[in-house]
Amino acid sequence: METEFITGAEALMRSLEHHGVTTIFGYPGGSIMPTFDALYDHTDRLNHILVRHEQAAAHAAEGYARVSGKTGVCLVTSGPGATNTITGIADAMIDSTPIVVIAGQVGTSFLGSDAFQEVDLVGITQPISKWSYQIRRAEDVPLAVAKAFYIAGSGRPGPVVLDFTKNAQVSKFQYKPVSVDFIRSYVPVPETEPNSVAEAARLINAAKHPFALVGQGVELGNAHQELKDFLEKADIPCGTTMLGLSAIESSHRLNKGMLGMHGNLGPNVKTNECDVLIAIGMRFDDRVTGNTETYAKQAKIIHLDIAPSEINKNINVDVAVLGNCKDTLRQLAGMVYPARHTEWIESFKKYEDEEYYKVISKEISPGEGPLKMGEVARAVSEANGNKAVLVTDVGQNQLLSARYFKYSQKRSIITSGGLGTMGFGLPAAMGATYGAPERTVCAFMGDGGLQMSIQEFGTIMEHRIPVKMILLNNNYLGNVRQWQAMFFNRRYSFTPMMNPDYMKIAEGYGIESCLVETRKDLPEAINRMLNAKGPFLLEVRVIDEGKVLPMTPPGGTVSEMLLDC
Amino acid sequence: MENRLYTILVYTENTAGLLSQVSAVFTRRQINIESISASYSSIKGVHKYTITTYTDEKSVVKVVKQIEKKVDVLQAHYFTDDEIFYHEIALFKISTPELEDNPNISKVIRSHGGSIVEVNSVYSVVKKGGLSEEITSLYNELQETGCIFQFVRSGRIAITKSNVERVNEFILEREQKHRKHSGCKE
Ligand SMILES: Cc1ncc(C[n+]2csc(CCOP(=O)(O)OP(=O)(O)O)c2C)c(N)n1
Numbered sequence A: 001m002e003t004e005f006i007t008g009a010e011a012l013m014r015s016l017e018h019h020g021v022t023t024i025f026g027y028p029g030g031s032i033m034p035t036f037d038a039l040y041d042h043t044d045r046l047n048h049i050l051v052r053h054e055q056a057a058a059h060a061a062e063g064y065a066r067v068s069g070k071t072g073v074c075l076v077t078s079g080p081g082a083t084n085t086i087t088g089i090a091d092a093m094i095d096s097t098p099i100v101v102i103a104g105q106v107g108t109s110f111l112g113s114d115a116f117q118e119v120d121l122v123g124i125t126q127p128i129s130k131w132s133y134q135i136r137r138a139e140d141v142p143l144a145v146a147k148a149f150y151i152a153g154s155g156r157p158g159p160v161v162l163d164f165t166k167n168a169q170v171s172k173f174q175y176k177p178v179s180v181d182f183i184r185s186y187v188p189v190p191e192t193e194p195n196s197v198a199e200a201a202r203l204i205n206a207a208k209h210p211f212a213l214v215g216q217g218v219e220l221g222n223a224h225q226e227l228k229d230f231l232e233k234a235d236i237p238c239g240t241t242m243l244g245l246s247a248i249e250s251s252h253r254l255n256k257g258m259l260g261m262h263g264n265l266g267p268n269v270k271t272n273e274c275d276v277l278i279a280i281g282m283r284f285d286d287r288v289t290g291n292t293e294t295y296a297k298q299a300k301i302i303h304l305d306i307a308p309s310e311i312n313k314n315i316n317v318d319v320a321v322l323g324n325c326k327d328t329l330r331q332l333a334g335m336v337y338p339a340r341h342t343e344w345i346e347s348f349k350k351y352e353d354e355e356y357y358k359v360i361s362k363e364i365s366p367g368e369g370p371l372k373m374g375e376v377a378r379a380v381s382e383a384n385g386n387k388a389v390l391v392t393d394v395g396q397n398q399l400l401s402a403r404y405f406k407y408s409q410k411r412s413i414i415t416s417g418g419l420g421t422m423g424f425g426l427p428a429a430m431g432a433t434y435g436a437p438e439r440t441v442c443a444f445m446g447d448g449g450l451q452m453s454i455q456e457f458g459t460i461m462e463h464r465i466p467v468k469m470i471l472l473n474n475n476y477l478g479n480v481r482q483w484q485a486m487f488f489n490r491r492y493s494f495t496p497m498m499n500p501d502y503m504k505i506a507e508g509y510g511i512e513s514c515l516v517e518t519r520k521d522l523p524e525a526i527n528r529m530l531n532a533k534g535p536f537l538l539e540v541r542v543i544d545e546g547k548v549l550p551m552t553p554p555g556g557t558v559s560e561m562l563l564d565c
Numbered sequence B: 001m002e003n004r005l006y007t008i009l010v011y012t013e014n015t016a017g018l019l020s021q022v023s024a025v026f027t028r029r030q031i032n033i034e035s036i037s038a039s040y041s042s043i044k045g046v047h048k049y050t051i052t053t054y055t056d057e058k059s060v061v062k063v064v065k066q067i068e069k070k071v072d073v074l075q076a077h078y079f080t081d082d083e084i085f086y087h088e089i090a091l092f093k094i095s096t097p098e099l100e101d102n103p104n105i106s107k108v109i110r111s112h113g114g115s116i117v118e119v120n121s122v123y124s125v126v127k128k129g130g131l132s133e134e135i136t137s138l139y140n141e142l143q144e145t146g147c148i149f150q151f152v153r154s155g156r157i158a159i160t161k162s163n164v165e166r167v168n169e170f171i172l173e174r175e176q177k178h179r180k181h182s183g184c185k186e
C-alpha cells in the first residue's frame, strides 16, 4: 500500500487507533486545535468525552485504566489545560496507573519565549511521570505514541506525557504505523533470580506462622489465580492493601482483611507476630507500615515486586523476588510444600471478634442514632450482590466505604491511595463506566470532595453516564476534623463547611436524585438508585462527627491500633 | 551508617532533560551532589555522567535504583575510590607581576606538578590535573600568596578498574534478547 502524506494531528488519530484506543477524555484549546480538528473525522472510532475541567480528564483516564487494565488517554491544550492535568499525572504515578496525557504545545519556534499558553510541560512533569516527551516534528508522532503506550502499560505501569507542538500537528509526512515492544534502556520486567525463588520457598516451607501482604501488583499483573494457588497450597493467610482490596475476594477463607492505618485489627496485629512475611506487589507505604522501626521486626521478610527500586526502600527485606508476580507466584507455588496452618489461621478470629464487637457492629448496624457511613457502604455493596465497582473520593467516605464494601470480582476498587486526591472520585467513576460498561460503578464521595469535581455533573448529564453517586454528607471535611479532634484538641480550624442544596444542583443538571436522612429510608433509596437507567445522586445525611476506626495513629506501631478515640 | 564519598556513573540515552531528572533524584532526597560532569561515552549515542556525593551506603543504593528507574537511563552504578581511576582538573588565573616578584609561587606550582600554559604581562594560567586533595592543596598555598585572580576546577571524571564493561554487556544482552524475542519489527 502507498503510504500517504498526512498531518501530525491526523497521524496522532491513526496512531491512537493503531494502539487500540477507543475512548478519550479531553478538552480543546488553542494549541491543540489542529488535533481536535483531525478528531472531528474520527469520532466513529474514537469516542471523545468532553469533560468540564482537565483534571477530570486525567482522573477519568485513570478510572478507565484502573477498571479495565487498558491505558487511559486524555487530550488537552497547552498551558492551563496541561497544568490542570498535573494532579492526575501525579496521582497516576504514585498509584501505578497507565495513562497517556497528550497536551498541545506552542510551535517549536516559540518555545522558550513565554509565548501565549506556553509552559515547560516536560520540565514540570518529568518528576511525576514515567516518561515525558516533546513531539517537535510530525514524523516523530508514530514512534512517540508507540513508545508512550509501551512505557505506560508495561512493567510497573504509570503516566506518560506527550507534549505535542503545534507545528508537529500541522506539518505533513508519510505515515506508517509503528509499534514498539523494546526500548534498550528500559527493562520493564526484571529477570527473576531462580535462587531468590528457592530461598523464598525455603523460608516459607520452614515457617510456622506465615503471613502474606497483597497489593495492587496482583491486580496489575493479573495474578489473581496464581495468588490463590500459592496461598491455598501453603495455607497462608493474607491481608491486602487498600489498592489491593479486590485482588482476592473478601469472602476468601484466607483473606483476613485490610492492612494499614485504618485497616483491620487482625492483619495489623499479625504483621508483628508472623515468622515469615511475604509482601506481594505492594510497596510498604507508610500508611501500611506505621513506624518502620517497630514493623515486623520478628519476621523474615520476602518481597515480590516488579520494581527493583522498591526493594529495601522503606523496609529492609531478607529475600527479594523480582519479576511479574504472575510468574513469580507461579514459580513459588511450584516450590512450596502443601501445608496446614489451622491454628495460626484461627488465631485471627480473636481479633476479628474484638474488632467486630468494638468497631464494626457499631458502624454497620448501629440500630439507632444518625446514619453511619459504614452502614451505607455495606448496604450499597450488598444491594449489588457485592459485584459493583467501588470508586471513592478521599476522606472518611473513602476509608469507610473501602472497609465496608465487599469485593467478589477483580479490579473492583478504584481509589486514590498514594496521593489521596480529593476530587478524584467522580471523574474516576465516569472513566470507569467507559472502561467496564457492563459493570455497576458506585462512587462514594464526601461533601468536600464532590465539590472539587462537581462541574462533572455537566459531563454526566450530557452523556448520561451511568454513575451511581453516593454523597456521604457530614457537613465537615470529616477526615481532617477527626484528626483535629484526636491530635489538635478539637480545634476545628476550617473544617466545618456550609453545603448547597445538592438536590437542586442535581435537578439543574437533569440528574435523578434522592436525599436520605433516616435509616428506614435507605434501602428503598438504594433500590431506586440501582434501578435508575442513567446517573443517580444519592445524598445521605450521615453522622456529623463520625470516626474512622480502628486507627494506627501516624508514626505508631502497626499492631497497636486504637479501637476507640 | 557511615558517610563517605561515592562516585556514581550513569549511562543514559542522549535525550533532552535527563540531567535535571538525574539531579532531581538527589535533591528530592536531600542528598547533595558534590560534583557532576557529563560527556558522551565510548558507546555511540550514550552519555555518561560522573557524579560524586557524600552520603551513606544505604542512601547511595536507593539513589542509584531511582536513577536507573528512569526510562532513558541505561545503567547506574556506585563506586568507592578504590574501585575507580579518577581525575580532576583545575585552572588558576594568577597575576604575572606577582609570579615574577615572588619566587615562592613558581616553586609551589612546580612542587604540585602544575604547569603554566599561558603567560602575558597581566596574568598567567596554571593548569593542574590530579586528585581532589592535590588541587585543594595547590589552591590553598597559592591563595596564601594572594596571586589568584580566578580559580576553577572540574568535577571528577572516573572510569572503572574492573575488567568487565557492564554497560556494553547490558546493551548487547538487551539487543540480543530482543532479536531472539521478536524476529520482526514494525
Ligand atoms: C486536594 C486535596 N486537598 C486537601 C486534602 C486534605 N484532606 C484529606 S481528607 C479531607 C476532608 C475531606 O472532606 P470530605 O470530602 O467532606 O470527606 P469526609 O472526610 O467528610 O468523608 C481533606 C481536606 C486532600 N486529601 N486533597
Ligand SMILES: [Mg+2]
Binding pocket: A446, A447, A448, A472, A473, A474, A475, A476, A477, A478
Ligand atoms: Mg464531609
